[in-house]
Amino acid sequence: MKVVLQRSKEAACRVGDEVTGEISSGLVLFVGIHGEDTEKDLAWMAEKVSNLRVFEDEAGKMNRSVLDVGGRVLSIPQFTLYGNTQKGRRPNFMEAAPPEQAKAYYLQFNELLAEQSVHVETGVFGADMDISLTNDGPVTLILDSPKSQGNG
Numbered sequence: 001m002k003v004v005l006q007r008s009k010e011a012a013c014r015v016g017d018e019v020t021g022e023i024s025s026g027l028v029l030f031v032g033i034h035g036e037d038t039e040k041d042l043a044w045m046a047e048k049v050s051n052l053r054v055f056e057d058e059a060g061k062m063n064r065s066v067l068d069v070g071g072r073v074l075s076i077p078q079f080t081l082y083g084n085t086q087k088g089r090r091p092n093f094m095e096a097a098p099p100e101q102a103k104a105y106y107l108q109f110n111e112l113l114a115e116q117s118v119h120v121e122t123g124v125f126g127a128d129m130d131i132s133l134t135n136d137g138p139v140t141l142i143l144d145s146p147k148s149q150g151n152g
Contacts, residue, residue: 001041002081003108004030007054007139011074013123014130019134021121026071027054028133032081033102034095034147041145042105046112048075054139062139066118073113076123076131077106099126 005027012022029049034041055064055071066073079102083091097105103125111118123129 001034001037001045001105001145002032003045003049003050003089003143004078004081005049005141005143006133007136009134011131011133013076013121014044014132015124015127020127021074021075021076021122023072023119023121025069025136026119027073028131029075030078030081031075031106032078033097033105034082034145035097035101036147037097037105037145038147039080039105039108041147042109042112045143046109046116046146048143050113050116050118050140051076051144054141056139057061067116072119072121074121074133075106075110075113075126076129077102086146099100099101 006029010024011028013020045145050067051065053065055069057063079093079096082096083093085091106125110120110122
């Protein structure tokens with residue numbers, strides 16, 4: 001599982017004319033599901049995102065999590081995180097989970113975040129989404145579940 005996490009001042013997801021998710025201060029997550037991911041990867045990532053200290057304290061140090069600052073999460077499904085561009089000029093997505101599995105795991109991941117007491121707004125799986133975001137910092141991190149890092 002791979003998540004690109006961006007600290008944001010504001011962000012929104014639109015599908016056509018409809019806003020499907022919108023946050024002020026918080027985190028934007030671009031969520032990719034690998035074909036070999038398990039529920040263990042989802043739980044690990046939900047705990048990591050909820051408790052990752054990427055917000056500044058009074059001393060200007062990154063010592064606060066999204067939970068600590070009362071921030072929100074905008075979670076966007078993005079299978080292209082598993083696009084392999086090593087050969088040729090067109091990415092292949094063979095490592096990404098099949099759509100049925102990816103959708104189920106994406107929804108379950110969002111539920112696990114909510115169980116951690118994180119307010120979650122979402123994009124729409126499989127839709128053509130327009131994402132607007134004001135990056136705060138900028139702070140951008142790439143999180144890989146342990147198996148993806150070769151540790152699982």
